[in-house]
Amino acid sequence: MWMDNLTRQAIRWEALWLRFQPRTPMGQRAKRSLSPFMPGEETEWQACLVEQEHLLEAFRRDPEWMSRMEIHLSKTPDPTQTVRMLESGEIPKASDWFRIKSFLWHGWHLCSMVRNEIPGFRLKREASEWKRVLSLLNPDPPLSPNFFLSSAYDSRLKERREQVEKENRWVRKAEEQAVLDVERDFPIQQNGDGEWVVDRRSPHFLDMKNDSRVQLVRETPFDGVFCPVETEVLKAARMRREEANTDLEAVEHDVFQQLAETFRPYIPFLRDAILDLATLDVQWARVKMAESYNGTRPKWEAESYRIQGGIHPLVAESLKEKERTFTPVDINIHRGVTVIIGPNMGGKTVVLTTVGLVVALGQFGFLVPARSCSMPLVSWMTAAIGDAQNIREGLSTFGAEVRRIVEAIKRDSTGLLLLDEPGRGTNPVEGAALSAAMTNDLAKRPFWTLQVTHFREVLQGTEVTVYRVAGLEGIDRFQDREDEDWEKALEQAMDYRLLPWSGESIPQDALVIARLLGLPSSILQDAWKRIGNGG
Amino acid sequence: MSSEGIRSLAVAGLSKNAGKTTVLNHLAASLNEEGKPYGFVSIGVDGEERDVWTLKEKPPIVVPKGSLVATAAPLLDGMGGGWELLESTSLVSPLGPVILARSLQGGKMKLAGVTRAEGIREVVLRFLQQGARLVLVDGAYDRKAATSPWITDAAICVVGANLARTLDGVVEKTEEVIRRLTLPETVNPLERLAAETALANNRLVGVRDGAVEILPCSSLLLTEQAQEALAGRVWEAVALPGSLTDRGMHFFMKQNHAPAVILRDPTRCFVSMRVIRRFYRMGGTLSYWKGVRLIAVAINPVSPEGYVFDPKEMKERIADVCHPIPVFDAVRDGIRAIRSSLSGG
Numbered sequence: 001m002w003m004d005n006l007t008r009q010a011i012r013w014e015a016l017w018l019r020f021q022p023r024t025p026m027g028q029r030a031k032r033s034l035s036p037f038m039p040g041e042e043t044e045w046q047a048c049l050v051e052q053e054h055l056l057e058a059f060r061r062d063p064e065w066m067s068r069m070e071i072h073l074s075k076t077p078d079p080t081q082t083v084r085m086l087e088s089g090e091i092p093k094a095s096d097w098f099r100i101k102s103f104l105w106h107g108w109h110l111c112s113m114v115r116n117e118i119p120g121f122r123l124k125r126e127a128s129e130w131k132r133v134l135s136l137l138n139p140d141p142p143l144s145p146n147f148f149l150s151s152a153y154d155s156r157l158k159e160r161r162e163q164v165e166k167e168n169r170w171v172r173k174a175e176e177q178a179v180l181d182v183e184r185d186f187p188i189q190q191n192g193d194g195e196w197v198v199d200r201r202s203p204h205f206l207d208m209k210n211d212s213r214v215q216l217v218r219e220t221p222f223d224g225v226f227c228p229v230e231t232e233v234l235k236a237a238r239m240r241r242e243e244a245n246t247d248l249e250a251v252e253h254d255v256f257q258q259l260a261e262t263f264r265p266y267i268p269f270l271r272d273a274i275l276d277l278a279t280l281d282v283q284w285a286r287v288k289m290a291e292s293y294n295g296t297r298p299k300w301e302a303e304s305y306r307i308q309g310g311i312h313p314l315v316a317e318s319l320k321e322k323e324r325t326f327t328p329v330d331i332n333i334h335r336g337v338t339v340i341i342g343p344n345m346g347g348k349t350v351v352l353t354t355v356g357l358v359v360a361l362g363q364f365g366f367l368v369p370a371r372s373c374s375m376p377l378v379s380w381m382t383a384a385i386g387d388a389q390n391i392r393e394g395l396s397t398f399g400a401e402v403r404r405i406v407e408a409i410k411r412d413s414t415g416l417l418l419l420d421e422p423g424r425g426t427n428p429v430e431g432a433a434l435s436a437a438m439t440n441d442l443a444k445r446p447f448w449t450l451q452v453t454h455f456r457e458v459l460q461g462t463e464v465t466v467y468r469v470a471g472l473e474g475i476d477r478f479q480d481r482e483d484e485d486w487e488k489a490l491e492q493a494m495d496y497r498l499l500p501w502s503g504e505s506i507p508q509d510a511l512v513i514a515r516l517l518g519l520p521s522s523i524l525q526d527a528w529k530r531i532g533n534g535g
Numbered sequence: 536m537s538s539e540g541i542r543s544l545a546v547a548g549l550s551k552n553a554g555k556t557t558v559l560n561h562l563a564a565s566l567n568e569e570g571k572p573y574g575f576v577s578i579g580v581d582g583e584e585r586d587v588w589t590l591k592e593k594p595p596i597v598v599p600k601g602s603l604v605a606t607a608a609p610l611l612d613g614m615g616g617g618w619e620l621l622e623s624t625s626l627v628s629p630l631g632p633v634i635l636a637r638s639l640q641g642g643k644m645k646l647a648g649v650t651r652a653e654g655i656r657e658v659v660l661r662f663l664q665q666g667a668r669l670v671l672v673d674g675a676y677d678r679k680a681a682t683s684p685w686i687t688d689a690a691i692c693v694v695g696a697n698l699a700r701t702l703d704g705v706v707e708k709t710e711e712v713i714r715r716l717t718l719p720e721t722v723n724p725l726e727r728l729a730a731e732t733a734l735a736n737n738r739l740v741g742v743r744d745g746a747v748e749i750l751p752c753s754s755l756l757l758t759e760q761a762q763e764a765l766a767g768r769v770w771e772a773v774a775l776p777g778s779l780t781d782r783g784m785h786f787f788m789k790q791n792h793a794p795a796v797i798l799r800d801p802t803r804c805f806v807s808m809r810v811i812r813r814f815y816r817m818g819g820t821l822s823y824w825k826g827v828r829l830i831a832v833a834i835n836p837v838s839p840e841g842y843v844f845d846p847k848e849m850k851e852r853i854a855d856v857c858h859p860i861p862v863f864d865a866v867r868d869g870i871r872a873i874r875s876s877l878s879g880g
Contacts, residue, residue: 077623095608095634098620148639149616157616165640191561197867199847220843222836223867252616 002036003360003381006404010385010418011356012314020289020366023070025078026274027281034282036363039377039414042300048283048365049297051121055287056295056367058117069113073281076106083270091253091260097137098147100263100270104134105145107277114280122279124272133266133273137259153255160248167241174234182213182228196226286366295367298358301374305333305359305416305448309371312354327496328371329354333416334465337442337449339458340498342469343509347496348452349385352418355450356383359416378447380415382408384422398423405438409445417442419451432457439464470495472509490516541830542667543659543687547674549712553695554835554865559673560597561865562691566669574603574662577646577673578655596673600641603667605658607631607648617642621665626654635661646673652686659687682716682827683802689828692716693865694853696838702849710856711808713832716801717860718811720826723795729774730797730824739764742772742795755783762786770794774824778803781810784821793819800825832862 008014022028037045059066082096092100108130114121134143139152151158179190186204188196196214198205200222208214208226218225230238263270289295293313309328316326329351331338340348358368362375384404401422408417422438423431436457442449443463451458459466472493490513515524546562548555559575566573575598598604603621607630611618617640626633628648635658638644649655655672662670672687682690692713699705721727729747733740739750739761750764754777765773772795773787779798784806787793793814798804800823806814811821834853836844846867854862 075623093612094616094618094620095612095631098608098634099623102623146619146621148619191866191868193557193560193866220837222843222845249615255616 002038002363002379003383007356007381007383007418010383011353011360012312013357013360015314016289016357016361019292020285022278022281022285023073024076024277024281026076026080026278027073027285030278030282031285034364036360037365037377039379042377045365045377046297046300047122049367051118052283052287052290052365052367053297054118054121055283056291059287059291062117065113065117069110069284072106072110072113073284075102076110076277076281077102078274079103079270080274083267083274086260086264086267086270091256093256094147094149097256097259101134101137101147102145103273103277104130104137105143107273108134110277110280123276125269125276129269130273133269136262136266149252149255154251154258156251157248157255160244160251164241164244164248167237167244170237171234171241174231174237175228178213178228178231178234182211185211194227198224198226200224290367290369293369295361295369296372298362298368298370298373298375300376302376303335305331305355305373305375307331307333307355307358307370307373307375310354310358310373311369312350312357313369315350315354324491329498331355331450331467331498332465333448333450335446335448336444336463336465337439337451338465338467339439340450340452340467340469341454341459341501343471343494344513345490346469346471346494346509348469349420350496351498352383352385352420352450352452356381356385356416356418376414376448378415379413380408380411381418382415383418383420385418385420409441411447413447415447417447417449419449421452421454423453423455428455431455436460466501467498468501470497470499472512541669541689541828542663543670543672543689544830545672545674545682545687545690546693546833547682547690548693548695549709550695550698552697552839553693554833554837555673555693556596557835558691558693558833558865559671562671563596563598563602566599566671572601572603572667573599574605574659574665574667574670575644575646575673576605576649576655576658576662576670578649578652595643595645597643598638598641600638602638602641603635603662603665604638604644604646605633605635605649605662606644606646608634610645610647611636614642614644622661624654624657624661626657633658635665637665652683655686684800684825684827689830691831691833692829693833693835695835696842696844696849700842702844702852705844705849706852706856709832709853713829713857713860714808715804715806715811716827717829718801718804718826719822721795721797721822721824723772726772726774726795726797726822727824729772730799733774733776733797734799734824737776739776740774741765741768741770742774743768743770753777755779755786758786765790772797775799775803778805779821780805781807784810784814787819788814788817793817795820795822797821798823801827829860832857832860833865834862835866836864 003013020031022031037048077099079100082092082100085092085096108127111123111125111130112127114123115127131143137147138144140150149157151161175194182196183189186208188198188204190196195217196208198208205224209216209224213229214226215229216224217227293311308330310331311326311328319326327347331351333355340351342348358370358373359375359381361368362373363377363381382404384401405417405419405422408415423435432455435453435455439451439458458464472495511524511527515521546555546559563573563575575596577596596604605624607628609631611620611634617638619637619639621635621637624633624635626649628650630648633648633654649658659670659672670687674682682692694705694709696705698708721730725742725745725747729740729742732747732749736749737753739752739755741748741750752760752764755761755775769792774797775783776799779796784796787796796819798821804821804823806821814821832853834846834849836846836849846864850862850864
């Protein structure tokens with residue numbers, strides 16, 4: 001598994017995955033089995049992404065083309081069941097052929113439209129092949145998505161249908177004659193069911209009862225219901241019509257059988273065509289999602305993740321609802337350990353989840369929410385973020401965190417490990433020591449670790465790349481405003497940008513933030529004394 | 536009908552086994568004479584196995600040549616090659632996917648597979664895109680939604696003898712339903728705005744002093760909340776987002792001032808006429824944001840339980856209580872009479 005459920009939860013993968021919606025049943029199936037690109041698949045990965053760039057350009061170039069593509073994709077049915085029927089020797093029925101024809105009709109249009117706009121798009125079958133197979137179900141020009149048993153399939157169809165129609169006319173004529181004969185003698189009119197409803201009190205009720213040309217089929221206290229007696233002429237006409245219908249049905253069966261025989265050699269084409277449409281649909285859905293966050297193509301780089309202007313679209317949307325803005329993430333993560341330090345509420349965890357999401361989207365072949373991005377392909381990604389994980393398993397924050405790190409360092413393949421303040425769940429002395437030792441170990445391993453910490457010990461004596469959150473600025477102007485919205489004040493004062501750290505002193509902002517949040521000054525003064533600073 | 540802006544017409548029974556299919560077949564035959572393409576769709580499966588009038592196994596719809604139908608694919612497969620399959624819909628039923636087809640020769644077809652009002656809306660739209668002049672919706676009696684003015688443009692109600700054991704009972708019940716169904720559509724712009732706001736916000740919306748006000752309550756069933764929301768002020772009108780029952784109406788009747796009450800449409804009204812009359816006497820009114828356009832009432836004097844009413848008397852008495860809505864007897868009246876009823880002549 002490339003990433004486990006806890007990692008998915010931490011980076012809010014499922015919520016974004018729901019927005020990735022292929023339009024066709026084939027595309028939905030492909031979505032369910034979609035896997036990330038793995039190391040060694042860099043060429044295919046880039047080809048997939050370049051294709052999406054071309055699609056995105058085509059979207060922007062010609063919105064009408066995009067809407068027509070959308071319409072065809074949304075109407076394309078799944079012919080897989082009918083293909084299976086053909087493979088197993090069954091004879092598809094009218095609705096099965098209709099499904100195949102709709103598939104071919106929309107597929108032909110999609111293939112032609114994509115080929116016109118993006119000649120290099122990876123499709124196994126060409127538009128001309130689609131058209132040729134579609135024509136098999138469209139013996140009468142012009143091509144259409146409709147299906148019916150055209151007489152062009154078999155000359156006998158026309159002949160049999162004419163025969164049925166002829167016998168129908170005879171039956172109708174005989175029926176009409178029988179009705180005319182009766183209605184000439186009685187002032188009545190047949191209803192839509194071909195019956196005469198006669199009031200029992202009417203003078204001709206008894207006459208009709210005694211008339212051999214009609215028979216009483218039902219009686220109520222008020223009415224008698226009559227229908228014509230079947231004459232010999234009518235009986236013979238109906239029998240001939242029945243025979244004509246049986247003959248027609250036999251020919252229709254032959255036509256369906258012949259169609260099945262004609263189509264069996266095209267099963268490989270249909271299989272490829274289904275795959276082509278699934279591929280196109282998945283690419284289309286990827287681009288539609290990436291369009292919503294203005295995605296860019298991640299490029300391949302063997303040793304580092306370089307993300308400029310990275311955003312987490314879901315976090316950015318939540319902030320926008322609160323009229324706040326997301327500060328884009330700029331970060332380079334080299335093989336080994338990269339550490340982020342900074343004040344509480346400085347957005348360090350958001351950086352972790354943003355990096356996790358950008359990387360995961362990239363590996364799954366999506367354009368990523370960043371201004372630019374280059375990254376390696378790795379075999380796994382694990383995030384140990386948040387306090388609640390593994391609570392169901394009865395582990396404490398500390399226990400859960402250690403277990404996930406143990407699982408990660410057991411792996412001998414390349415991967416990305418995202419750690420949110422390791423060691424915070426136990427006492428500070430042991431937590432700091434453990435965190436520093438783990439960092440020291442992780443720095444020697446062949447994968448990438450991005451770690452958020454408060455422990456200075458982590459920064460000492462180990463080869464790590466360090467970023468710090470720029471932190472609080474101009475906070476003093478808020479301190480005397482009792483009625484201030486402190487969350488907003490903090491957000492305004494906080495500079496969430498990541499800056500490379502080169503050994504300068506680390507700002508101690510926790511007490512400043514506590515003051516902003518309204519902690520009494522007596523407590524704060526006591527705290528300042530305890531850390532040896534008069535405040 | 537198309538000249539009157541009616542593009543979809545529901546045929547709904549006031550009771551089970553009222554005789555909808557018979558009415559629909561007679562309508563189909565009547566329309567056939569006009570030689571125009573029509574669409575046919577049925578909502579729901581209501582368990583009727585036998586036709587009320589003929590007592591034969593319930594017949595399929597008999598559609599004229601060129602008609603459009605929406606039905607489950609396996610039902611089309613069983614009807615031979617006389618159908619042109621036109622397009623798939625997004626609707627899938629236990630019988631199979633629902634497909635639109637055109638009859639090449641005319642003939643019988645069982646209509647099934649569309650079970651929800653949203654499905655009918657989709658099918659009606661697609662029929663119209665395929666060039667249908669009018670779509671006939673066979674609405675199962677327990678699918679009141681078919682008559683919803685949001686789904687179809689107009690409706691025909693079928694009154695069957697089995698609505699009550701006596702003709703008096705049938706007439707009384709018919710009058711109740713028809714009067715409730717044909718309560719007026721409000722023309723007051725503020726009241727219409729209130730109804731629209733109520734629906735959009737799923738809240739009661741009050742009107743007073745020339746303005747609408749969203750109230751902190753979604754239903755009259757939440758009595759305390761509703762009391763609190765409405766108390767102490769005189770409301771000229773109140774729009775509800777959901778249904779109204781006798782209990783809800785009693786709530787308004789207990790207020791100091793009976794307001795104009797507005798519902799989304801008649802399918803949301805479950806108040807008895809007795810209570811509506813009392814409410815009107817107190818100065819209140821009840822109206823709809825969108826009303827049902829009831830173009831005719833069809834009668835069927837034969838009950839499948841074995842009793843029959845005098846057709847003439849039933850038609851006359853139903854016509855009295857439905858006036859000015861035309862009333863016809865689909866079985867006894869000829870096609871010309873039905874067409875005359877439908878065109879108001």
